[in-house]
Amino acid sequence: MPKSWVNLTAGLGADLHLDLTGPGGRRAVLARALRDAVRSGRLAPGTRLPPYRSLAADLGIARNTVADAYAELVAEGWLSARQGSGTRVAHRAEPLAPTRAPAPPVPAARPTHTLLQGQPDAASFPRTAWLAAARRALTAAPHEAFGPGDPRGRPELRRALADYLARTRGVRTDPDRIVICSGFAHALRLLFPAVLPDPLAVESYGLAFHRALLATAGVRTHPLAIDEHGACTGELTAHDDVGAALLTPAHQFPTGVPLHPDRRAEAVNWARATGGYLIEDDYDGEFRYDRRPVGALQGLDPERVLHIGSVSKSLSPALRLGWMVLPARLVDAVLAVKGEREAWAGVTDQLTLAEFLTHGAYDRHIRRMRQRYRRRRDRLIEAVAAHAPQLAVTGIAAGLHAVVEFPGDSAAAEEDSALRAARWQGLALDGLASYRHPEATMPPRHGLVVGHATPSESAFPAALAALCRALPAAP
Template identity: 80%
Template sequence: MPDSLVNLAESLGADLHLELTGTGSRRAALIRALRDAVRTGRLAPGTRLPPYRSLAADLGIARNTVADAYAELVAEGWLSARQGSGTRVAHRAEPLKPLRSPTHRAPSGRPAHNLLQGQPDATSFPRAAWLAAARRALSAAPHDAFGPGDPRGRPELRRALTDYLARTRGVRTDPGRIVICSGFAHALRLLFPAVLPGPLAVESYGLAFHHGLLADAGVHTHALSLDQHGAAAEELTGLKGIGAALLTPAHQFPTGVPLHPDRRATLINWARSTGSYVLEDDYDGEFRYDRKPVGALQGLDPEHVIHLGSVSKSLSPALRLGWMVLPERLVAPVLEAKGEREAWASATDQLTLADFITAGSYDRHIRRMRQRYRRRRDQLLEAITGHAPHLTVTGIAAGLHAVVQLPSGATHSDESTALRAAQWQGLALDGLSDYRHPAATMPPRHGLVVGYATPSDHAFPGALEALCRALPPEA
């Protein structure tokens, strides 16, 4: 169908064009054009649309075609029609507010589709295998497991983690250097400022919650630049007084690039020469799709790297189980910070996880979820490539999310517009700007951070359709 344009300035008080394109009927083309105009904000709530006859004459189509299109959009909730008031853009309930911190999400007013990063598919939790592990663990548990316990954590879990991390991540340790905690944030609270007072180097893009947690602890953070090779480790040599660096070397969060081998070496050399520490956040080390797993940085120097991990991505954040693999000289200070009566992770959950690992159930679950998440990633790529081939998707070789890069020259305003379009589609989504460190000096990047792990299998196709409707068109 040839393109048809209509200038609605006289009717709407603004210079607005409707473009009828694509295959199918003119009615379908008009519905798409009006829906897109509302979705992108070009037609604001309350805007009065032209009468049927006027719009039909301008477009060169039948009056009934316009009437039918209006009626369809009224039924869908995009438009409203009242006697004597004409047809207007509907006043919807207040759209979802942009999520400035991915970790502070209101429980009420949940969106229809959730593509936020950081959450595994809750419907895939291995309930039967976990229950079987819990029964075995409790049946075999020694009596002291139900007493005050050891602040380092249950020895059964520390032994299981020693073997598992060596086998799958190349971590070099022993049970005496592992301290069980309640997750990554808990590990940071134990380390800062009691053990490592700071200042601390971090990546220019990361989780805002972690930046805030460190700021609340009075720890100054310096932002390292990022490029296609990961964090600019060479910048550390020019910084004074930095005692530690927090990085995501295997899969930079959220951009998705691995730390280049040369920079891994630079990082280790800096830590050795200055007596500093590297905190390795191995947040999704198990999920690799298109490349061989990148071994843990800790394996290069166990005395200068603190390896931090948890089951929040692989199993569930509800378990509140994580671990610190520490240099020998930091074990005692961390245990002192933890205290003798600290609110530790549940001993029964620790015993269950230990059995879950040693019985091979954890490996089987990881393999199954790796296959599922890879299928979802492929579906995401296929959907975006088919609907918006002008957009680039990065960070796809590993992890549970991807970044949809906005075109070169895009601004923060463009990113905000895309997020508003997502909200209109009932889609929970983060913008890349939400992860930028406040003190970052590198040029800003703009895009959408799309988590593909959270929705259930039956909900994922609908979430992808909503995402495609929200993606910005080609300029």
């Protein structure tokens, strides 16, 4: 590096010598030099470090190099970063005598901003409408509703769901084939390993949590490649031992593409020919912004497709309410696993959701949130275009998240660098690589999975600004 003296006037009122020699790249050398300065006491606890742009200018190196070094030291506990107060030497990073072992890392501070996927705007929960629905539902509820719960779920909710799903998602069913659960993860626990066969075909990109849940149940998973048309369902015929496939046809998670009509038919034909089943995770099914939502896969064959949905994204994950629309032959098997009493979904919430659906409050809430999330997605696209025009926001105009994809040979390194920079900004964010199935054979893709729905309206601008500061600079 061309320089080793740094002007820290903003923090110390004096210059500081950093030893920028030794093995490793520029980021590693700089991080080691700052760490040594803290350890020796030359940088005292609470000392404010210069902005990474200033330090980069002083040292004659790239800004991202300094940002990455800061992020590494924040993660290790040597530094702390707070919005509005800059980056400082952590108070727990005490100077150490040369003969003492290094102090253990200090846990990273809670993020200031979050753009994690899978969470709706909690501040937008329709409290007034939900309370009104709860009052009406409890007033009209029969006395037996407050006795032991039916594992199928309350009949009021199953009837309301049958009507709603037929009207909005094209689902073909009746209330007797709907089983209430607490969400998609609960549905997987009910289905595997007792009801559906092992192994299971899954999409090459998906939630690691779901893969871990299946692995805990002893279920093997075979990944299907993903491209611009969704899951490559033609690969199902290559797995003779697979008896079921888990798909996100409305809006593939996390890449954001719908399953092509030809592949929908291909998947259903495979299930019919083999006697297998398709599990439809109706993720983000209601939130399509550029056109009417694509109908559910279940409508093509109700005896071969299990349709699973929940209110986790549309209302709140705190409600713990979901549903399984099952082939007739699987209902009793699922109920046998669930048990004789409802132990998961509370009766009052079930009655309230039934009222919420029946009287149109759910539709009104979905329309309102669809407009809000669409505006946020548009703002995200505009911000990325302005700050990093070499990047693209991929996937259809739908859902509660978007993917900012990194192209080229350096995509993996850029994803790592952007995530480190985001941590330094106090921004919680996921990288696309973390969603890839460990046995996937398709070429890896890299980028950022941005949950634009998560912050409140007031917090979204600051979170978006932090994201833009973490993006790779335009060439």
